[in-house]
Amino acid sequence: MDIKIAPSILSADFSAMGEAIKKLELAGADLIHCDVMDGNFVEPITFGGQMIKNIRPLTKLTLDAHLMIEHPKTQIKFFADAGADIITVHYKACAKISPTYLEETLRLIKSYGVKCGAVVNPDVPVENIFPVFPLCDMVLLMSVYPGYGGQKFIPEVLDKVKKARQYAISVGRADMDIEIDGGVTAANAGEIRRAGANVLVAGSAVFGAEDMKTAIDNLKR
Numbered sequence: 001m002d003i004k005i006a007p008s009i010l011s012a013d014f015s016a017m018g019e020a021i022k023k024l025e026l027a028g029a030d031l032i033h034c035d036v037m038d039g040n041f042v043e044p045i046t047f048g049g050q051m052i053k054n055i056r057p058l059t060k061l062t063l064d065a066h067l068m069i070e071h072p073k074t075q076i077k078f079f080a081d082a083g084a085d086i087i088t089v090h091y092k093a094c095a096k097i098s099p100t101y102l103e104e105t106l107r108l109i110k111s112y113g114v115k116c117g118a119v120v121n122p123d124v125p126v127e128n129i130f131p132v133f134p135l136c137d138m139v140l141l142m143s144v145y146p147g148y149g150g151q152k153f154i155p156e157v158l159d160k161v162k163k164a165r166q167y168a169i170s171v172g173r174a175d176m177d178i179e180i181d182g183g184v185t186a187a188n189a190g191e192i193r194r195a196g197a198n199v200l201v202a203g204s205a206v207f208g209a210e211d212m213k214t215a216i217d218n219l220k221r
Contacts, residue, residue: 001198004030005216006064006179009055010046011203017051020207021058027212028220031062033181033201034084038069041093042147049078056083066119066181068146069093073105080112088117088140088179091129106135117179121145126160130167137177138199139164143192144182153183158195165196186218 007029012020024032034052039045052063065084069075072089079087087109094102102118109116117138118129122145129139141160144151161178168176179199180192189200200219209215 001175003193003220004177004199005206005219006031006033006199006201007206007212007216008033008035008181008201008203010035011207014047017055018058021055021061023212024206025059025061027206028216029061029206031064031199032059033064033066036065036067036069036079037147040070041090042068044147049075049082052079052082052084062086064088064179066140071097073101073108076105076108076112080109080114084114086115086117086138088119088138090119090121090146091124092121095128102129103132103135106132110135117177120160122154122157126164126167133168133171133173133176138179139168139176140179140181141197142182143180143184146182151183153185153188155188158191161192161195161197184219186215189219 007024009032035046037044037046062085065079065087067089070093089105091102094105106116115137117136117140118132119140120126120129121142141157143153143157164178177199178197180197181201184200184202185205206212206215
């Protein structure tokens with residue numbers, strides 16, 4: 001599968017977001033990863049649908065909205081209307097509400113014509129989201145605990161990536177995108193890809209580099 005790089009705009013300068021988006025396009029980014037945090041599911045607060053709406057006219061790249069929020073179903077319409085191309089929601093946030101809330105939320109996302117995905121934290125077994133694989137366009141495995149950038153990659157997550165890829169293949173979803181988020185660098189990108197992930201979220205590794213294009217090329221190689 002083609003390797004896709006999804007720089008996280010959480011690491012960008014918010015006062016110059018338009019310029020950052022254009023730089024990412026020129027550097028060869030495949031997606032723009034948008035980390036949405038509500039101050040409840042995770043401690044920080046980042047941005048909401050208005051940010052997606054503001055950057056949507058600036059790029060044709062896929063806008064990947066990662067909702068780290070409580071009660072995600074209540075926010076789906078805002079992000080779909082804002083122009084998100086794919087919306088991912090956390091198993092842990094949904095499971096606190098009801099056993100069916102994750103599936104209901106994924107179906108709601110798809111009802112707006114938007115791609116959807118389920119997310120698991122490092123301490124959540126990937127098997128917990130196997131029942132919703134048929135609904136998902138992407139699954140996202142966190143390789144750090146969500147909330148803060150610049151954390152160190154948790155290598156044990158690679159086993160979960162392998163399980164996710166093997167299960168996707170077994171249910172006829174060999175083409176499913178498996179995304180990994182947290183601590184991704186050029187040094188570990190190879191083993192991440194070999195485990196079965198094909199979408200790599202990178203924040204510091206791209207925005208902290210002297211040359212964004214070289215950083216993205218290195219991640220892809």
